[in-house]
Amino acid sequence: MPRLKDFKIRVKNNRYYEIRFRRYGYNVSFSSTNFEVAKRKAFDWLNTFEEQIKPNVHFTVLSKSDSEHFNISKNIIFKQFADDYVYNIKKKHIKETTFRSYRVNYENYISPVYGKLKLSEIKPVFIQRHLDKINEKTPRACEDVKMLLNNIFDYAVNNGIIERNPIKAVYIQKHERKNGIALSLEQERKFVSDIKGNKYENYFLKMLYSGVRPTEVITIQENLVNNTLTVKNSKLKSYQKNLYRILPIFPKYKKSIRNYNLEKANLEQLRIEFKKYLPNHTLKDLRHTFTTRARECGIDNELVAVWTGHSLGNITSSVYTHFSMEFQQEQAKKLIY
Secondary structure, three states: OOOHHHOEEEEEOOOEEEEEEOOOOOOEEEEEOOHHHHHHHHHHHHHHHHHHOOOOOOOOOOOHHHHHHHOOOOOOEHHHHHHHHHHHHHHHHOOHHHHHHHHHHHHHHHHHHHOOOEHHHOOHHHHHHHHHHHHHHOHHHHHHHHHHHHHHHHHHHHOOOOOOOHHHHOOOOOOOOOOOOOOOHHHHHHHHHHOOOOOOHHHHHHHHHHOOOOOOHHHOEEEOOOOEEEEEOOOOOOOOOOOEEEEEOOHHHHHHOOOOOOOOOOHHHHHHHHHHHOOOOOOOHHHHHHHHHHHHOOOOHHHHHHHHOOOOOOHHHHHHHHOOHHHHHHHHOOOOO
16 A cells, blocks of 8 residues: 655756655656656545545655755765754754754764765664764763764655664663762761852852752842742743743752852853862752752652752643742741751
């Protein structure tokens, strides 16, 4: 039975389009100098089998402009196709901070290795050896590289440029990502004592006593009259619509406020400085420490998730409006230890 995804597209001399079907005993082709005309011929033929085709089957046929841009053929070069996907397609659908991570992995691990190869000639065994080398040194990066390669090859398959995604035959050992380690109460007290006078002290205390992400700390706006903090969310899920979240000023946070002229710093500077005091921890562990102290003080996990901009399934979006600021202020008073 013919299926839409079985159509293959060929472009000759950038001006002659041929849509072929060579499966299930059929041998037909539909051609024209106008891509839309060729496509219409193919769909008219396919419609004769309309009753047999499942409605959820679909195939993304390239538009004329896309066909000319990629010069679709078995000789298409990986970099020609992948650059367009990463910088023009993927970039549009993810946050800028996320895209920077994609770009680093693409430019460091993917483009230099696969860039000059033909898409159709990249085999699973070649990818396997490449990923194995990355996995030996940086398992987390290996997972990210594999995911991006999978996206690129899937896009090529869906556009009829290659028949199969070679990543499907590649296997790497699953990397166990650490969720963070909270400081013990003794470690926390020593850390607070050690950083006194450090030019980044306020940044560290703000993260420790509010649970904000390292990427959010510079966005904190304090309202001492209303006893609230306004934070710009740096990690929104697809179901989250609130660009900002408002938190109560927690007791220890309020005591830690010394001045409002913070030393300017970027995230990398904060990480380097933090490692001088706690080399076996990461900056995000201050956030985990806040969460742990809040739970130890008897604060409900759902409310802690709201404060930290975290999610428990779909909990952040579903319960956020159920916690009034008056209730949050009362609960925040429990955070004394």
